[in-house]
Amino acid sequence: MAADDAATALTALEGLLGEYRQGNIVAPSAERMGMEQHAGPLTARWDERFPGFPSDTFPYTSFRGQHYRGRRDSYLKEIIVESLGGRGGDATIIVNPACVFGRHARNLASRLPRATVVATDIDPGWQRLYRLARMGRLPANYTFVKDDIFDSHLDLEPTAVVFFGACGAVSDAAIDYAISRGATFLMCRTCCHDNIGGNVAITRRPGGVNRFFRFKNWAYGRMRTSARFAGFYFSDRYSPRAYPRSEAARDVTTADELLAVARDSADSDICRAIIDLDRYVHLVEKGFGVLYQGEMFVAERKAQTGSSRPAGSLAGRQSARD
Numbered sequence: 001m002a003a004d005d006a007a008t009a010l011t012a013l014e015g016l017l018g019e020y021r022q023g024n025i026v027a028p029s030a031e032r033m034g035m036e037q038h039a040g041p042l043t044a045r046w047d048e049r050f051p052g053f054p055s056d057t058f059p060y061t062s063f064r065g066q067h068y069r070g071r072r073d074s075y076l077k078e079i080i081v082e083s084l085g086g087r088g089g090d091a092t093i094i095v096n097p098a099c100v101f102g103r104h105a106r107n108l109a110s111r112l113p114r115a116t117v118v119a120t121d122i123d124p125g126w127q128r129l130y131r132l133a134r135m136g137r138l139p140a141n142y143t144f145v146k147d148d149i150f151d152s153h154l155d156l157e158p159t160a161v162v163f164f165g166a167c168g169a170v171s172d173a174a175i176d177y178a179i180s181r182g183a184t185f186l187m188c189r190t191c192c193h194d195n196i197g198g199n200v201a202i203t204r205r206p207g208g209v210n211r212f213f214r215f216k217n218w219a220y221g222r223m224r225t226s227a228r229f230a231g232f233y234f235s236d237r238y239s240p241r242a243y244p245r246s247e248a249a250r251d252v253t254t255a256d257e258l259l260a261v262a263r264d265s266a267d268s269d270i271c272r273a274i275i276d277l278d279r280y281v282h283l284v285e286k287g288f289g290v291l292y293q294g295e296m297f298v299a300e301r302k303a304q305t306g307s308s309r310p311a312g313s314l315a316g317r318q319s320a321r322d
């Protein structure tokens with residue numbers, strides 16, 4: 001099964017790399033055709049297991065797609081709740097790195113009252129601000145811990161690692177945290193694929209999304225030179241040499257090519273998917289079964305037996321909204 005998973009993802013990765021090399025990116029028709037042709041089998045697998053992907057609000061790279069990412073996060077939270085809700089365990093530990101205010105983690109804590117939910121971020125300021133502004137009670141099973149995901153000191157064995165947008169290498173570090181700490185599940189949405197391997201450059205193109213990403217990376221570039229923001233977003237552990245993440249992808253691409261893909265990713269779902277499918281194969285190589293669609297992963301450790309049940313089907317669910 002894992003071999004099948006890896007083969008399907010590698011075939012998709014090679015197909016999308018082929019489109020990239022031929023310059024079939026950015027134009028909406030090329031993006032749609034490329035994604036449907038090469039990532040289609042992975043999408044079908046996801047849809048079979050988790051019907052209800054909010055495709056109407058994910059119309060390829062655009063401000064609209066960015067604006068409605070919350071729909072995908074809500075849908076992902078449904079999957080998390082259904083996957084973990086039946087475990088019946090006070091022993092269920094959910095870790096949410098790069099949580100900012102912790103809103104998703106608190107929501108999960110309320111919906112999974114028997115689980116322990118630990119939200120982490122390198123920057124505790126947002127959490128403090130939330131507490132100050134709200135002055136309310138937090139769910140009893142929710143905690144915030146200041147933690148650098150590139151060098152985590154969190155002494156936990158999480159059941160599930162979840163995140164809802166983690167920029168570039170922060171996604172890779174959170175994925176590796178799930179792998180190295182023995183998590184059964186990784187359920188997440190990646191973002192800012194341009195920021196892998198220490199990259200802050202964007203291929204300049206017309207359009208608001210491109211301008212937004214260039215502005216963001218101007219800010220990230222400035223942060224990187226400030227001692228106050230040491231450890232934020234970038235790490236030597238995730239330098240260009242750390243890419244591709246998977247062994248198998250090293251036979252089909254190079255670090256230089258993936259960094260070029262990253263620079264094009266602001267305007268291209270094909271480029272984002274290339275970076276994500278390398279992550280997919282990395283997870284399969286580390287023993288996970290993986291489903292992927294629209295920058296979202298649901299991965300379950302294959303070796304796990306006994307109390308964990310497979311991620312549940314969302315069949316019959318009407319819709320998920322924030």
Ligand SMILES: C[S@@+](CC[C@H](N)C(=O)[O-])C[C@H]1O[C@@H](n2cnc3c(N)ncnc32)[C@H](O)[C@@H]1O
Pocket residue numbers: 097098099100101102103104120121122123147148149150163164165166167170191231232233234
């Ligand atoms: C794009 S936001 C993540 C979005 C978020 N998941 C949400 O709920 O909307 C990026 C967050 O990553 C955090 N971050 C940056 N570098 C980090 C690191 N090394 N370890 C942990 N968090 C980090 C930032 O402080 C920021 O809160």
